[in-house]
Amino acid sequence: MTRQVGDHVVERLREWGVEQVFGYPGDGINGLIAAFGRADDQPAFIQARHEEMAAFQAVGYAKFSGRVGVCTATSGPGAIHLLNGLYDAKLDHVPVVAIVGQTARSAMGGSYQQEVDLQSLFKDVASDYLVEVNVPSQLPNALDRAFRTALTRRAPTAVIIPSDLQEEPYEKPTHDFKQVPSSPPGPALAPTVRAAREEIERAAAVINAGSRVAILVGQGARDAAEEVTRVVDVTGAGVAKALLGKDVLSDELPYVTGSIGLLGTRPSYELMRDCDTLLIVGSNFPYSQFMPEFGQARAVQIDIDGAMIGMRYPTEVNLVGDAKATLAELIPLLKPKQDRNWALDIQRNVARWWQTIERQAMLDAKPLNPMRVVWELSQCVPDDAIVTADSGSSTNWYARCLRFHGRMRGSLSGTLATMGPGVPYAIGAKFAHPDRPAIALVGDGAMQMNGMAELLTIARYRERWSDPRLIVAVFHNNDLNQVTWELRAMGGAPKFEQSQTLPEVSYAEIARAAGLAAMVIDKPDDVAPAWQAALASDRPMVLDFHTDPEVPPIPPHATWEQMKSTAEAVLRGDPGGWHLVAQGAKAKAQEFLPTREV
Structure with missing residues (x-):
């Protein structure tokens, strides 16, 4: 039997280690659905009740697995329904690949049923990588690049495949002009980015000069929990958590003050109110009114994304790098705080808070x-x-x-x-x-x-x-x-x-x-x-x-x-x-x- 484009897509997903695709069927992806039917549940097609739910399921899967979440939907209304879930992935920096159907190529531009300008529709939400595949030889490169971009940029990407193309015989790219080959699926994680040594030394000097250190962690600190704990051991700091970083550190640790912001805790409020030094690790928490007053604290920020650093608080030193690797270089330069009164105050505030919450509950x-x-x-x-x-x-x-x-x-x-x-x-x-x-x-x-x-x-x-x-x-x-x-x-x-x-x-x-x-x-x-x-x-x-x-x-x-x-x-x-x-x-x-x- 001739292998169709839909079969190649499903096979390539399998090669990327995809075990399930969250979606909802429709005639814009009939060729793809038929290929899933021939794939013996590898990967499984998981039918949500609505395309938005399929996108959310892909986001949830990606958040908790660390792998790419994959969702699929038909052309027109199905593609539109994906948007909210894909924007959720974009704003929370989650790797998701959306595979979307489109009107047959022969009908494009003719105001055909369910024809929507998907390139314009997904231009913002999938701005890191968006492609419409129009000939079989564009695959596998288009799919592979969608996966690699989603993983390295921590972002949603989208591949649009017209309905008639899905049922055409698959032809791999040739060794020729205007043909783009691809490499086998494999690890596509971003390299470990390390901040410059002289900037790490400047950051250490700022932290060492302070006597009341506060740390704010977000989801970017999840792989650096051990290093954050070591910073606390040296500095006597308290640690507040942005909402996406709630699971970075255990709330049973006596120096963890809990969530910050309008939904936050009193110990986190007190931590930010009274500190003289602030270390922000892997957080893009946007509400500066819940951080120290401007001019009150000297601040250092660590983040992998240089485009987002230094924009939430007037930080004195900005370290663009992987949180775990950057903290590992910073820690040996930190001097232990001899006065532990700040640490003891934080611990008393935390203990008092949990007693208050119990009484309120x-x-x-x-x-x-x-x-x-x-x-x-x-x-x-x-x-x-x-x-x-x-x-x-x-x-x-x-x-x-x-x-x-x-x-x-x-x-x-x-x-x-x-x-x-x-x-x-x-x-x-x-x-x-x-x-x-x-x-x-x-x-x-x-x-x-x-x-x-x-x-x-x-x-x-x-x-x-x-x-x-x-x-x-x-x-x-x-x-x-x-x-x-x-x-x-x-x-x-x-x-x-x-x-x-x-x-x-x-x-x-x-x-x-x-x-x-x-x-x-x-x-x-x-x-x-x-x-x-x-x-x-x-x-x-x-x-x-x-x-x-x-x-x-x-x-x-x-x-x-x-x-x-x-x-x-x-x-x-x-x-x-x-x-x-x-x-x-x-x-x-x-x-x-x-x-x-x-």
């Missing part, structure tokens, strides 16, 4: 305190769990209340902050690590947007995972809660119910209809047993937590303007007004209670 609410949902998870979450979070008020509890430890991994849409990736990320995580439990923390807004449909995807593929545990925890409060709080705290506007209120539905019943296990939890004492049951289950489970929408995600460093705006919202007739005031007062009071000695 145990406060009564109607019916459940959402903080308790995550606090109880922290008490029993396995060392090898992968936790995904969605965008919404539940993100606050993921950021502040969940204590990472062991080999735990976690992520969310950090930069795009889009709703909807929590469940598909968890699906991607299960394909990346089928032997590890995955847990998605999802608001009911995101669940209604697209998470419910993906329960069918979970049910369909659960037999492929050696560890059957995939837990979807829904924060069921019938409110688009994050926006509600933003209206209150940033504009002084009361909750607009026509916009914010969600229709009531039982997520547990929907899960059971999809073939999953499920529990409804609306009593505080049932929260911990529910987590324990889900983690002991032999199949995926949905936990439908009925939570109180008026438990405020108050930043520990809330400004007077934010408090004033919230009060104005209450006075203007917010429907949950006096209840939210009571909950906020109870939560804030916990910060001022005496703490236990540790």
Whole structure:
């Protein structure tokens, strides 16, 4: 049988080590789908419920595996649906390859059905590499370059293949003019970039001169956790974590202050408020108002991407290089701090914070305190769990209340902050690590947007995972809660119910209809047993937590303007007004209670 272009694409994916492609079929990729059918599930075609979900699954797979995630969609509407997931990959620097169909070449330019200018559509999101293949001999170079670029640039790339070309006989490139060959698939990782020695010496001088050192880590520090710990040992620094760097260091370390920013912790706020020296490692955290006041701290930044360095804080020394290699050269030049009072203050602040969070989590609410949902998870979450979070008020509890430890991994849409990736990320995580439990923390807004449909995807593929545990925890409060709080705290506007209120539905019943296990939890004492049951289950489970929408995600460093705006919202007739005031007062009071000695 003649080998078609579609067969070559599938074969090349296999050579790149691709084990699954997340997608949704359509006639623009019929030739490719037929080739998957002839490939004996190598690689597997994983059918999402929507192309956007396929892209998110590819992103989740790439984030948790370190390999390229691959997604595919048909021409026109299918390609358009991929965009949000691909932008998520672009903004979080994740390697994803999208293989997209197109109208037949003979019909291009004729306003044919589902004809969209895909080159223009993907020009921005796949700006690192975008190609339309128009003759068979363009392959394999086009595919290989898409993979190599995705890996080295940590970015999404796109290969567009017209539908008629997919069914043509494959012809490899020849040794001739206007033909471009390719090399066999293989490692395409960027070389280790090292900063100049004299700049590393300047950085060491800045850090050595300081007495109160703070470190901010992001996802770029993930492979340098050991080196960051060694810097702490020498300098007595505290370490705050950007949201994408939440899994870089264990929250059980006494000097780790937790998340930074609007969703951050009081110890991180205090760390930045009081430090005189700042070391930023692998983070592009954009909110400079949560860093030290300008002129307060001398700063050093380490990042692999020279285009992004020195733009978030007035850094004195910028080291463009791999975090692990750069820190390894920096550490021998650092002088141990003799005064450890700064380190002891940080540790006391951290210990006090976790006691405060526990007290806040145990406060009564109607019916459940959402903080308790995550606090109880922290008490029993396995060392090898992968936790995904969605965008919404539940993100606050993921950021502040969940204590990472062991080999735990976690992520969310950090930069795009889009709703909807929590469940598909968890699906991607299960394909990346089928032997590890995955847990998605999802608001009911995101669940209604697209998470419910993906329960069918979970049910369909659960037999492929050696560890059957995939837990979807829904924060069921019938409110688009994050926006509600933003209206209150940033504009002084009361909750607009026509916009914010969600229709009531039982997520547990929907899960059971999809073939999953499920529990409804609306009593505080049932929260911990529910987590324990889900983690002991032999199949995926949905936990439908009925939570109180008026438990405020108050930043520990809330400004007077934010408090004033919230009060104005209450006075203007917010429907949950006096209840939210009571909950906020109870939560804030916990910060001022005496703490236990540790």
